[in-house]
Structure formats: C-alpha cells, structure tokens
Amino acid sequence: MTEPASEGLQIQVRQQLDTFQLEADLSLPQRGVTALFGVSGSGKTSLLRLIAGLDRPQQGRILIGGEPLADTGRGLFVPPQQRHLGVVFQEARLFPHYRVRGNLAYGMPRKDRTHFDAIVRLLGLGHLLDRFPATLSGGEARRVAIGRALLSRPRMLLMDEPLSGLDGPRKQELLDFILQLTRQIDIPVIYVSHDPEELTAIADYLVLMDQGHVIADGPLDELLMRFDLTPYLGGFNAASILETQVQAHDLEYHLTLLKLADGQTLTVPLIGDAPEGHPIRLRIPVREVALALAPQPHSSYRNQLEAIIEDAAVPVDNPAAMELRLTIGGQALRARLTRKSYDEMGLAQRETVTALVRTIAFAQRP
Numbered sequence: 111m112t113e114p115a116s117e118g119l120q121i122q123v124r125q126q127l128d129t130f131q132l133e134a135d136l137s138l139p140q141r142g143v144t145a146l147f148g149v150s151g152s153g154k155t156s157l158l159r160l161i162a163g164l165d166r167p168q169q170g171r172i173l174i175g176g177e178p179l180a181d182t183g184r185g186l187f188v189p190p191q192q193r194h195l196g197v198v199f200q201e202a203r204l205f206p207h208y209r210v211r212g213n214l215a216y217g218m219p220r221k222d223r224t225h226f227d228a229i230v231r232l233l234g235l236g237h238l239l240d241r242f243p244a245t246l247s248g249g250e251a252r253r254v255a256i257g258r259a260l261l262s263r264p265r266m267l268l269m270d271e272p273l274s275g276l277d278g279p280r281k282q283e284l285l286d287f288i289l290q291l292t293r294q295i296d297i298p299v300i301y302v303s304h305d306p307e308e309l310t311a312i313a314d315y316l317v318l319m320d321q322g323h324v325i326a327d328g329p330l331d332e333l334l335m336r337f338d339l340t341p342y343l344g345g346f347n348a349a350s351i352l353e354t355q356v357q358a359h360d361l362e363y364h365l366t367l368l369k370l371a372d373g374q375t376l377t378v379p380l381i382g383d384a385p386e387g388h389p390i391r392l393r394i395p396v397r398e399v400a401l402a403l404a405p406q407p408h409s410s411y412r413n414q415l416e417a418i419i420e421d422a423a424v425p426v427d428n429p430a431a432m433e434l435r436l437t438i439g440g441q442a443l444r445a446r447l448t449r450k451s452y453d454e455m456g457l458a459q460r461e462t463v464t465a466l467v468r469t470i471a472f473a474q475r476p
Contacts, residue, residue: 118298119144119266123160123170132156132322138315140175143292143299145309145330148319148342154302157319158270161300162197163190174266196259196267200274202251204243210254211239217262226261232294233257233287249280253287260295267299273308288312306343310351310393318342335442337423337433348396348433350443356381356388365469368392370415372439377412377469399445400466401434403455413467417443419459424449436465 118140125132132153138144146154159165161172163179171181179188190197204213214226214235230236233253243251252272259267272288273281289312292299303309309316309330316333318325325342326333331351333339340348354368357375364380368390376392384390405414417436425431432452434445443465457463 118174119161119300120173121157121161121170123157123167123172125156125160125165125168125170127153127156127322130322134324136317136324136327138298138300138317138327140298141296142314143301143312144315144317145313146300146302146317146319147304147306147309150304152319153322154304154319155270156322158268158300158302162195162268163188163193194263194265196262196264198252198255198259198267198269198272200271202243202246202248202255204246204251204254204258206243208243209239210235210241210243210246213243213254214239214257214261217258219263225263229257229260232291247280248276249284252276252284256288256291260291264297266297267295269299270302271304272301273303273305285311306349307393310349311391331442335435335444337421337425337435340425340433341427348444348446350394350396350399352376352392352394352438352441352443354390354392356384356386356390358386370439371441374415374439376415376467379469394443394467396433396444396446398468399443401445401447401455401457402464402466405464406466409466411466412469415443415465415467417463417465419457419461419463422452422457422459436463438465 119138121134121136123132123134134157146157148154160167166187167180167182169182171183172179178186179193180186205216208216218226230239233256235253235257238246238250238254246254256272273284276284285308292312301312313330315328316330317327318333318339320342326339334343334350352370354370354376357367357369359366359380359382365377366379366381366384368376368378370376381390415438417438419434420437421435423433425433430448432447432449436443436445445465
C-alpha cells in the first residue's frame with residue numbers, strides 16, 4: 111500500500127457548514143484508492159466538493175502534485191473545469207440528447223481512438239454506444255459516466271457514492287467494474303461511501319470522518335486493527351483484511367484453496383472464474399475468528415492458521431471482552447473473546463496460537 115507523499119493530494123482547509131465546521135489536514139497517496147468514510151452528514155461529500163472546485167474553501171489550501179488548486183492566503187482559486195479532475199456523482203448526469211458514444215466523447219481533449227476503445231472495453235460499454243441515456247439502467251448509466259470522466263484524461267478521479275440507490279445485482283455488477291478499473295488505471299481515486307463492504311473491497315487508504323473532523327487516516331488494513339477506532343468503524347464490524355492468491359480449485363466440493371504470503375492456506379467457497387495466482391482480498395469479521403492453543407484435527411473448522419498475539423486490550427465499551435490483534439505471515443487479523451477465556455487459556459502477548467476461521471466468512475475479491 112502506498113504511503114502519503116507530497117506529490118499526492120494535500121488538503122489543509124476549514125469550512126463552516128450548516129451544523130458544524132469542516133476541518134481537514136491531510137496528505138493523501140498519489141496512487142491507489144483513498145476512501146472517505148463516515149456516517150451521513152460527516153462532511154465526506156463537502157470535502158470532495160472542495161477538492162473538485164465545486165465549492166470555494168473559506169480558509170486554507172488544496173494542492174495536487176505540489177500545484178495549488180486553491181489557496182485563500184494567496185487569493186488563488188482554480189475553477190473546476192481547469193483542474194483536470196474526473197468527477198462521478200451519485201447521479202450519472204448524462205446529456206439526454208446525446209447517444210452513449212457522444213456522452214463518452216464529450217470531455218475528450220482530443221480524438222484518441224485507442225484510448226476510447228480501451229475505456230469502452232474496460233467498462234463493457236461496446237453494446238451500449240448507440241443507445242440514448244433514457245434507455246439505460248442505473249448501473250449502465252453510471253458506467254457511462256465513469257467512462258466519460260476517464261476519457262477526459264484526468265489526473266485524479268473523484269467518486270461520490272457511485273453505487274448509491276442501485277439494487278443488489280446491479281450494485282455488485284458495477285462494483286466489479288470499479289474494482290477492475292481501479293486496478294488498471296494509473297491515477298489516484300478518491301472514493302466517498304458510507305458502505306463498509308464497498309470500501310473493504312476497493313480501498314487502499316482510509317480517511318475516517320465524524321462531524322466534519324478527520325478522526326484518523328492511514329492504510330485501510332492498519333486502521334481496521336486499531337482498537338481505539340472501533341467506535342468509528344461500527345459499520346466495518348471490526349473486520350480484518352487478508353491479501354491472498356488462488357492456489358487451486360476443488361470442483362468436487364465447490365471450494366477454492368487460497369494461499370497466504372507465508373505459505374499457509376485457506377479454503378473458501380468456489381471462485382470458479384479466478385485463475386491460479388489471481389489475487390483475492392478477504393474480509394473477515396472478528397466474530398468469525400475463534401482461538402485455540404493448538405491445531406484442532408477433529409474440528410469442523412477447515413481454516414486453522416498459526417498466528418502470534420501482537421496486542422490485547424479490553425474494549426472501553428465492553429469490560430467482559432478482550433480484543434486481540436494477531437499476525438499471520440506479516441498480515442494482521444483481529445479476534446475477540448471473553449476476558450475470562452483469555453485468562454483461563456493463559457494467553458499472552460508474543461504467544462503462538464491457532465486462529466480458527468469459518469469458511470463462510472470470506473466474501474470479497476479484487
């Protein structure tokens with residue numbers, strides 16, 4: 111995952127909103143997907159609008175690649191059409207009198223057939239080119255909007271709740287396209303959402319917001335491991351992220367074998383279209399992890415991983431529980447058990463344990 115760098119997006123702003131003041135001091139990565147997360151009204155979209163130039167900051171500055179987009183101290187404000195940013199809203203906002211082909215080509219700086227064809231292929235838009243927006247489904251219209259934004263050759267893509275309002279199948283279909291997209295384009299993405307499942311599937315870097323304030327920011331997997339952030343990560347349900355690769359498929363039992371970096375393996379429901387070596391990102395809720403002092407050969411748990419206890423703490427809101435942070439081959443996994451069980455098992459930091467994970471816990475893939 112990419113660490114913040116001065117060549118990325120730098121934001122130091124203060125903005126009075128209707129019910130609170132937005133304050134942000136951030137240095138965001140120049141690659142990958144940065145997610146802005148918080149409950150409705152936390153300031154996510156307001157911050158995105160400042161980046162896009164749709165609103166002027168009352169105080170502060172915004173820079174991308176060291177170039178100022180806004181600086182109130184210098185009286186500088188670059189209008190949105192000159193910022194070279196691609197913006198995708200909750201609504202597709204397509205031109206109703208243009209066919210899909212015309213909507214896609216509208217923002218292109220020059221005719222570039224190769225680039226046009228590549229974006230059309232990436233987003234699966236070939237069969238839609240001659241249709242009008244009124245004939246498109248919600249998911250199709252948003253794919254066109256994403257394509258139009260990319261064809262303007264932006265230096266950054268801003269996405270504001272792009273899956274909002276879509277039903278289950280259409281939402282998953284568009285998420286699959288966005289996942290593929292973010293792993294193929296070489297520009298940073300700022301992604302606003304209040305849906306943790308979207309963000310665990312797509313984000314590399316996370317900015318947590320509450321009442322206009324940035325509570326924390328950092329690589330997604332690191333923030334999910336912080337016990338002090340649990341109250342602000344409620345929707346994530348104290349989940350962990352593990353990066354794996356497909357090792358093999360068991361067609362008889364409809365299972366897929368995944369390999370971790372340290373050589374340990376996990377068994378998940380069949381992912382039939384993923385070739386060997388394909389990367390898979392797993393989201394494992396803490397409630398799906400149990401602990402044992404040693405491997406359990408006569409257990410129904412198919413996934414038993416050797417892990418080391420790195421840290422343990424009693425949650426502020428639950429004195430009967432114990433939160434644990436484990437490491438497995440350089441990756442982190444959270445677990446939760448009662449404080450009594452922790453003491454009766456004689457657990458301690460740096461001790462090696464067996465993490466028992468239910469197969470049904472695995473759901474996400476890049």
